[in-house]
Amino acid sequence: MPLKDLLLALVVIIAWGLNFVVIKVGLDGLPPMLLGALRFALVALPAVFLIKRPQLPWRWLIAYGATISLGQFAFLFEAMHNGMPPGLASLVLQSQAFFTLFFAALFLGERLRAASVSGLLVAALGLALIGSENSAHVPLFALILTLCAASMWAMGNIITRRFGSVDLVALVIWGALIPPLPFFALSWWLEGPALIESSLRGIGWNSILALAYLAFIATLLGYSLWGSLLSRYPAGKVAPFSLLVPVVGLSSAAVLLDERLTALQGWGALLVMAGLLINVFGSRLVRYLRPQAADQGNA
Numbered sequence: 001m002p003l004k005d006l007l008l009a010l011v012v013i014i015a016w017g018l019n020f021v022v023i024k025v026g027l028d029g030l031p032p033m034l035l036g037a038l039r040f041a042l043v044a045l046p047a048v049f050l051i052k053r054p055q056l057p058w059r060w061l062i063a064y065g066a067t068i069s070l071g072q073f074a075f076l077f078e079a080m081h082n083g084m085p086p087g088l089a090s091l092v093l094q095s096q097a098f099f100t101l102f103f104a105a106l107f108l109g110e111r112l113r114a115a116s117v118s119g120l121l122v123a124a125l126g127l128a129l130i131g132s133e134n135s136a137h138v139p140l141f142a143l144i145l146t147l148c149a150a151s152m153w154a155m156g157n158i159i160t161r162r163f164g165s166v167d168l169v170a171l172v173i174w175g176a177l178i179p180p181l182p183f184f185a186l187s188w189w190l191e192g193p194a195l196i197e198s199s200l201r202g203i204g205w206n207s208i209l210a211l212a213y214l215a216f217i218a219t220l221l222g223y224s225l226w227g228s229l230l231s232r233y234p235a236g237k238v239a240p241f242s243l244l245v246p247v248v249g250l251s252s253a254a255v256l257l258d259e260r261l262t263a264l265q266g267w268g269a270l271l272v273m274a275g276l277l278i279n280v281f282g283s284r285l286v287r288y289l290r291p292q293a294a295d296q297g298n299a
Contacts, residue, residue, distance in 0.1 A: 001237065005229060009241045012225045017248020019218040020086035021256050023077065026210035030199050031191040032077035035211070037183035040069055042215035043176035054170040056163060064171065065178025068156030072149045073179070074186065079145035087259045088130065088138060090249025091272055092146045094242070097279055098123060099154030107158055115282025123275025129268030138265065168227030172219060240280050246273065 098120045104110040253259035
């Protein structure tokens with residue numbers, strides 16, 4: 001991959017990694033469901049008037065928007081509102097890779113690879129360590145909500161597999177038409193009209209800038225560059241870069257929010273990252289080691 005494209009991948013990683021700190025800033029001024037409604041309204045409008053709708057039936061656009069956009073971020077925003085630290089949220093959310101494997105086996109009949117199962121077990125141990133400290137650092141309820149967010153992302157991945165080749169940017173923009181009204185309805189129900197009114201009347205620059213970042217940088221710019229890379233390189237070359245997102249998420253939360261992990265959480269985070277690495281690279285390592293072992297046996 002040329003240096004220019006590596007730099008584009010780095011821009012996406014940084015944009016998505018910082019996303020979690022920005023969500024925290026946004027939640028300091030806006031309740032979670034209202035934040036979700038405003039974010040996706042900004043993503044969809046006015047972009048839907050400029051970008052042609054992807055050639056998909058509306059039922060699939062609704063399914064995509066209801067899972068990857070509404071489901072994922074409703075759970076994630078609520079998790080962070082209930083105390084999930086931004087850095088750890090960026091890491092735990094990557095468990096979507098394992099939920100995707102499980103759903104693919106359940107709904108699509110795909111076989112689970114040994115490396116994937118091994119990676120899942122290692123990551124599950126890491127999550128257990130993180131969750132064992134049910135305290136002000138990581139409330140168990142917030143951890144469960146983050147895992148629910150990851151499962152919604154994974155379900156969206158399974159739905160997306162049915163689309164075949166599709167313009168990713170157009171899919172994100174048109175899929176963003178789905179969440180705003182349900183988000184507003186959830187905000188009205190869970191947060192109440194009084195809080196909605198006071199939040200909008202008193203909205204500050206921090207919240208406005210956070211919304212702009214979430215809509216235009218993390219979503220539109222991030223997915224545009226990611227889609228561009230996927231259109232020019234095999235997914236196997238591009239997807240591993242996403243493993244760096246929680247590295248940026250944890251680092252930025254430590255620097256900007258002074259987020260500190262306990263020793264147990266640190267070990268848990270390392271195990272989750274190790275599980276993700278095993279899932280992505282385990283099969284390749286086995287294929288590489290087999291010829292080496294065969295050569296030594298013949299010698």
